[in-house]
Amino acid sequence: MKPQARAIHQPDGCPDALDLWAFAEGRLDPQTSEKVMTHVTDCAECGSRLRVIAAPGEEDFSADELAMIDNLPSARPSGRTALVKKMRGERWAFGPAMRIAAMIAGVGIVLGGFWYTRQGLTPDADKLIATAYTSRRPFAYRLTGGGNPGPVRIERASSTLTDLPREVVDALVALDQTVARRPEDPKLLSALGQAKLLAVDLPAAIETLERAHQLSPLDEGIASNLATALALESERLEAGEANRPLMMRSLKLLDDCLGRRPSDSVARFNRALVLKSLGRDSEAAADLRQSLRDEKDPAWRDEITRQLKDIQP
Amino acid sequence: VNVIVYSLPVDFSALSITALLKSCLDHNHTEAWDEFIRRFHRTIAGSIYKILRTYGPCDPALLEDLVQDVFLRLCADRYRSLREFQANDEASFYGFLKATAVNAARDHFRRVHSVKRRGEASAEPIDLIRNNSGDANESERAYHDSITLQRIDERLRSGEAVDAERNRFIFWLHYRDGYSASEIARLHPVGLTAKGVEAVLRRLMEDVKGGGLSAGGRGQTSG
Numbered sequence: 340m341k342p343q344a345r346a347i348h349q350p351d352g353c354p355d356a357l358d359l360w361a362f363a364e365g366r367l368d369p370q371t372s373e374k375v376m377t378h379v380t381d382c383a384e385c386g387s388r389l390r391v392i393a394a395p396g397e398e399d400f401s402a403d404e405l406a407m408i409d410n411l412p413s414a415r416p417s418g419r420t421a422l423v424k425k426m427r428g429e430r431w432a433f434g435p436a437m438r439i440a441a442m443i444a445g446v447g448i449v450l451g452g453f454w455y456t457r458q459g460l461t462p463d464a465d466k467l468i469a470t471a472y473t474s475r476r477p478f479a480y481r482l483t484g485g486g487n488p489g490p491v492r493i494e495r496a497s498s499t500l501t502d503l504p505r506e507v508v509d510a511l512v513a514l515d516q517t518v519a520r521r522p523e524d525p526k527l528l529s530a531l532g533q534a535k536l537l538a539v540d541l542p543a544a545i546e547t548l549e550r551a552h553q554l555s556p557l558d559e560g561i562a563s564n565l566a567t568a569l570a571l572e573s574e575r576l577e578a579g580e581a582n583r584p585l586m587m588r589s590l591k592l593l594d595d596c597l598g599r600r601p602s603d604s605v606a607r608f609n610r611a612l613v614l615k616s617l618g619r620d621s622e623a624a625a626d627l628r629q630s631l632r633d634e635k636d637p638a639w640r641d642e643i644t645r646q647l648k649d650i651q652p
Numbered sequence: 653v654n655v656i657v658y659s660l661p662v663d664f665s666a667l668s669i670t671a672l673l674k675s676c677l678d679h680n681h682t683e684a685w686d687e688f689i690r691r692f693h694r695t696i697a698g699s700i701y702k703i704l705r706t707y708g709p710c711d712p713a714l715l716e717d718l719v720q721d722v723f724l725r726l727c728a729d730r731y732r733s734l735r736e737f738q739a740n741d742e743a744s745f746y747g748f749l750k751a752t753a754v755n756a757a758r759d760h761f762r763r764v765h766s767v768k769r770r771g772e773a774s775a776e777p778i779d780l781i782r783n784n785s786g787d788a789n790e791s792e793r794a795y796h797d798s799i800t801l802q803r804i805d806e807r808l809r810s811g812e813a814v815d816a817e818r819n820r821f822i823f824w825l826h827y828r829d830g831y832s833a834s835e836i837a838r839l840h841p842v843g844l845t846a847k848g849v850e851a852v853l854r855r856l857m858e859d860v861k862g863g864g865l866s867a868g869g870r871g872q873t874s875g
Contacts, residue, residue, distance in 0.1 A: 353758075356750075356751040356752070356754035357748075357751045357752070359754070360747045360748060360750070362841060363838075363840065364744060364840055365839075365840025365841055366840075367841075372841050375841075376818070376821050377817060377821075379821065379825075380817070380820050380821045380824045380825075381824075383829065386824065386829035386831075387706055387829055388703070390702075390825075390829055390831055391703060391750055391753075392699070392747055392750045392751050392754055393838055393839055394702075394835065400698060400701075405694075407710070407712060407715075408693075408698060408701060409694065411712065411716045413697075413719050413720055414693050414697070419686050419689045419690065419693075420686070422689055423686050423689065425720075425723075426685050426724065426727045427680050429724070429727035429728060429731065430731070437730075
């Protein structure tokens with residue numbers, strides 16, 4: 340074994356015995372060897388240590404001394420067995436570096452597992468909603484989950500699962516399972532509420548979105564979706580005076596949203612539709628014009644323009 | 653293949669050190685480790701014993717503790733020191749074991765001294781007790797010996813010979829540490845045979861005597 344590049348002197352000022360061994364075997368470089376030689380010459384302790392290391396055998400022991408050494412517990416079969424057990428156990432023991440590495444790996448696994456679990460519990464809700472909305476747009480209102488404005492296919496009543504497009508069913512199932520595990524998460528509840536809206540299960544959508552709104556009353560996205568659900572329910576009930584409070588509450592929610600965030604183009608577009616339903620066309624047109632200024636998505640700009648033409652042909 | 657090999661009886665006592673180490677490290681075989689302890693126990697225990705006896709009567713319990721400490725040191729960090737060891741010859745491995753044993757003994761005394769410095773022990777060094785109990789004549793003789801050796805050392809230091817440092821090293825190993833000429837010759841940095849070491853010692857003694865100094869008669873040259 341080549342001598343290791345390490346400091347020759349230990350804290351007590353003497354060389355390590357492994358350096359003395361390398362010195363005795365002539366394996367140190369000349370400069371280091373000279374240093375060790377000088378030290379050993381002046382140090383009685385290292386002189387005797389060197390002698391122990393370089394001595395050829397045990398010939399200088401008396402019979403009594405040899406008997407004492409050979410009768411040590413570790414020299415006897417039972418003692419050897421116990422010692423072997425400890426020595427073999429070292430195979431699985433971690434050194435300090437391995438312990439630190441294991442600790443880091445452990446923390447990484449825990450954090451990774453936590454992240455993975457969170458990922459597993461939280462499907463990409465917006466993506467699910469956007470896909471479902473694009474595949475089937477049962478109302479003119481916009482959803483905060485996104486999606487492109489396809490042709491509106493009005494559904495007056497909730498459909499059975501078998502009637503719904505696969506994308507909507509996927510969103511309903513995935514979000515329903517996730518909400519069952521985390522029923523107090525307002526974002527997830529809002530996503531599930533939107534999925535129920537797409538399934539045109541309006542009472543269920545309102546119930547879910549109301550819960551989300553209670554949990555997070557200042558969330559503009561949730562309020563906007565609840566406003567959509569209330570407006571749709573109001574329209575479904577063929578908006579007589581009895582159902583006007585639903586539409587008014589929808590308007591109030593959207594007013595609040597735009598009060599807090601005037602650039603919310605989804606809320607502004609939806610408010611325009613609510614105002615239109617209430618017969619307040621000029622206000623609806625003003626919202627649509629503003630919405631047209633704020634909107635960047637060309638598909639939605641086209642939709643806003645179309646809505647605007649409906650009001651002001 | 654390993655199952656077949658190890659189902660056959662293996663005489664570990666007949667293995668070379670390299671083969672035995674391979675059996676221990678690669679296969680972690682119980683019988684191989686047992687043979688490892690059996691084969692090297694005396695070397696390790698003997699080395700520790702030699703250090704312990706310089707401090708006074710040897711306590712077998714302490715010796716046993718340190719022996720076990722050495723075996724476990726060799727296995728520490730998943731046998732790193734044993735895995736990194738590359739023997740040129742078998743004697744080299746014995747030297748490595750002795751050095752590890754010496755380190756264990758030295759670390760023990762370093763710990764003991766550290767505890768004493770903190771005032772947690774009241775044990776008195778055995779050398780101090782000896783000096784106190786010795787008679788005045790013996791102390792006086794030791795004092796004169798040390799003065800003589802000091803003068804010899806000064807003379808050796810002032811020498812201009814190319815090998816002055818080596819000669820001083822040989823002189824001290826012989827007169828202070830009790831090495832024989834053949835033992836000194838085994839140290840590779842000395843680069844001399846036993847006869848060569850004897851010649852150096854003889855010349856040094858003549859030089860010292862010529863300078864009117866006496867070494868005090870400690871140690872003997874032998875080959």
